[in-house]
Amino acid sequence: xxxxxxxxxxxxxxxxxxxxxxxxxxxxxxxxxxxxxxxxxxxxxxxxxxxxxxxxxxxxxxxxxxxxxxxxxxxxxxxxxxxxxxxxxxxxxxxxxxxxxxxxxxxxxxxxxxxxxxxxxxxxxxxxxxxxxxxxxxxxxxxxxxxxxxxxxxxxxxxxxxxxxxxxxxxxxxxxxxxxxxxxxxxxxxxxxxxxxxxxxxxxxxxxxxxxxxxxxxxxxxxxxxxxxx
Amino acid sequence: xxxxxxxxxxxxxxxxxxxxxxxxxxxxxxxxxxxxxxxxxxxxxxxxxxxxxxxxxxxxxxxxxxxxxxxxxxxxxxxxxxxxxxxxxxxxxxxxxxxxxxxxxxxxxxxxxxxxxxxxxxxxxxxxxxxxxxxxxxxxxxxxxxxxxxxxxxxxxxxxxxxxxxxxxxxxxxxxxxxxxxxxxxxxxxxxxxxxxxxxxxxxxxxxxxxxxxxxxxxxxxxxxxxxxx
DNA sequence: TAGATTGTTAATCGATTAACAATC
DNA sequence: TAGATTGTTAATCGATTAACAATC
Numbered sequence: 001x002x003x004x005x006x007x008x009x010x011x012x013x014x015x016x017x018x019x020x021x022x023x024x025x026x027x028x029x030x031x032x033x034x035x036x037x038x039x040x041x042x043x044x045x046x047x048x049x050x051x052x053x054x055x056x057x058x059x060x061x062x063x064x065x066x067x068x069x070x071x072x073x074x075x076x077x078x079x080x081x082x083x084x085x086x087x088x089x090x091x092x093x094x095x096x097x098x099x100x101x102x103x104x105x106x107x108x109x110x111x112x113x114x115x116x117x118x119x120x121x122x123x124x125x126x127x128x129x130x131x132x133x134x135x136x137x138x139x140x141x142x143x144x145x146x147x148x149x150x151x152x153x154x155x156x157x158x159x160x161x162x163x164x165x166x167x168x169x170x171x172x173x174x175x176x177x178x179x180x181x182x183x184x185x186x187x188x189x190x191x192x193x194x195x196x197x198x199x200x201x202x203x204x205x206x207x208x209x210x211x212x213x214x215x216x217x218x219x220x221x222x223x224x225x226x227x228x229x230x
Numbered sequence: 231x232x233x234x235x236x237x238x239x240x241x242x243x244x245x246x247x248x249x250x251x252x253x254x255x256x257x258x259x260x261x262x263x264x265x266x267x268x269x270x271x272x273x274x275x276x277x278x279x280x281x282x283x284x285x286x287x288x289x290x291x292x293x294x295x296x297x298x299x300x301x302x303x304x305x306x307x308x309x310x311x312x313x314x315x316x317x318x319x320x321x322x323x324x325x326x327x328x329x330x331x332x333x334x335x336x337x338x339x340x341x342x343x344x345x346x347x348x349x350x351x352x353x354x355x356x357x358x359x360x361x362x363x364x365x366x367x368x369x370x371x372x373x374x375x376x377x378x379x380x381x382x383x384x385x386x387x388x389x390x391x392x393x394x395x396x397x398x399x400x401x402x403x404x405x406x407x408x409x410x411x412x413x414x415x416x417x418x419x420x421x422x423x424x425x426x427x428x429x430x431x432x433x434x435x436x437x438x439x440x441x442x443x444x445x446x447x448x449x450x451x452x453x454x455x456x457x458x459x460x
Numbered sequence: 461t462a463g464a465t466t467g468t469t470a471a472t473c474g475a476t477t478a479a480c481a482a483t484c
Numbered sequence: 485t486a487g488a489t490t491g492t493t494a495a496t497c498g499a500t501t502a503a504c505a506a507t508c
Contacts, residue, residue: 075464091443091450093446097446109336204444215417
């Protein structure tokens with residue numbers, strides 16, 4: 001636990017060599033497994049045991065964690081509570097980010113009712129749309145607001161994350177608008193490829209269509225492989 | 231266009247050296263860009279021009295495509311229509327896969343109304359649930375069926391893909407059940423980590439929570455970086 | 461102290477990029 | 485033929501794994 005040059009609230013060490021996206025993409029998974037271990041009341045865990053649980057190598061776990069500091073103790077392993085706290089910090093769970101959903105269609109509504117946000121320290125505060133027939137309606141406890149008054153709302157309420165669930169053609173315009181308002185995170189479900197150069201915010205895209213396609217590829221492949229064996 | 235050892239309907243060459251997941255994950259993106267070029271009436275495109283469009287290197291495009299065969303022509307580039315057809319074939323768009331959604335909650339319903347499936351040659355045929363109050367209801371043109379009668383339905387209708395949008399605790403049981411029925415593809419939105427050893431199907435998981443977390447990480451990082459510079 | 465397990469360096473493996481001969 | 489652009493080999497870069505000294 002030699003806790004290196006720690007950077008205040010973020011839990012992310014200074015200037016340090018860039019952490020690869022491969023590592024970053026694995027962090028949420030560590031977070032989930034540690035949360036579960038904590039829930040089970042486990043006090044400590046070794047990289048070896050965690051590796052069996054998660055089906056990854058123990059070395060990878062140690063390497064990954066060491067990008068952010070020495071959280072373990074030789075001969076002991078990792079203190080579950082401490083490590084969970086550290087990873088939460090690194091992932092910004094402590095920041096209490098606030099999000100709004102833009103596009104109160106079927107998908108936006110379903111997101112508004114999910115526990116995704118709450119479980120990760122993100123607070124959903126409002127839903128926006130432009131259709132007169134939905135504005136003013138209450139959905140899952142959120143009053144749908146007029147998207148034309150977005151700037152107004154953001155001036156009065158802190159908003160960190162904009163969730164894009166509107167029609168694809170409007171995605172890039174809205175992303176630029178959110179970025180201009182000063183919303184620093186964009187969670188993009190529209191499938192649009194946002195031109196990052198024009199957007200001064202962090203963008204995370206979930207491309208469901210691409211996901212479905214890779215599923216189809218692998219099914220197609222599996223099928224053609226079995227055909228071959230006969 | 232030296233079209234190598236082509237394997238019937240799948241478009242995936244024989245035994246060939248394993249294609250890496252990195253390549254596979256990029257295929258849907260090529261598919262989308264080519265579809266757009268085709269829509270625009272473009273007849274041909276070079277790897278150089280496509281690389282500018284997609285913000286990847288031309289070499290990577292050529293390497294990726296050559297995992298599946300030589301689709302281009304020296305001095306000319308790629309025929310858009312032909313390449314699109316080939317990639318569609320590789321991705322199994324031609325197979326006409328049929329899907330069902332299991333879990334007619336908010337998220338399942340929103341998926342049932344999306345164009346995701348249709349646009350990729352996948353046909354959605356039914357929604358299932360266990361709640362008596364939704365069974366029999368019509369949602370987006372689909373009559374919600376009783377999940378207890380899943381086996382019965384699958385015996386009478388070809389089903390290739392099961393989309394899991396039910397509560398997480400039921401995910402792994404349902405996945406095993408689908409696999410047993412012979413459904414070869416599982417599209418998992420529950421966030422559950424399905425034990426692949428026990429499942430004889432291809433599994434594709436979309437973990438939205440993990441995606442949100444990586445967004446938060448990068449926001450947290452950006453924030454701590456700017457703090458540092460002052 | 462002896463045993464366990466980390467943190468870290470070095471070795472391996474895999475993926476991306478550069479370069480260019482082949483060829484349309 | 486000359487020009488363009490692919491397919492492919494070789495070089496580089498990055499990520500994962502193995503090994504082990506440090507240390508609790």
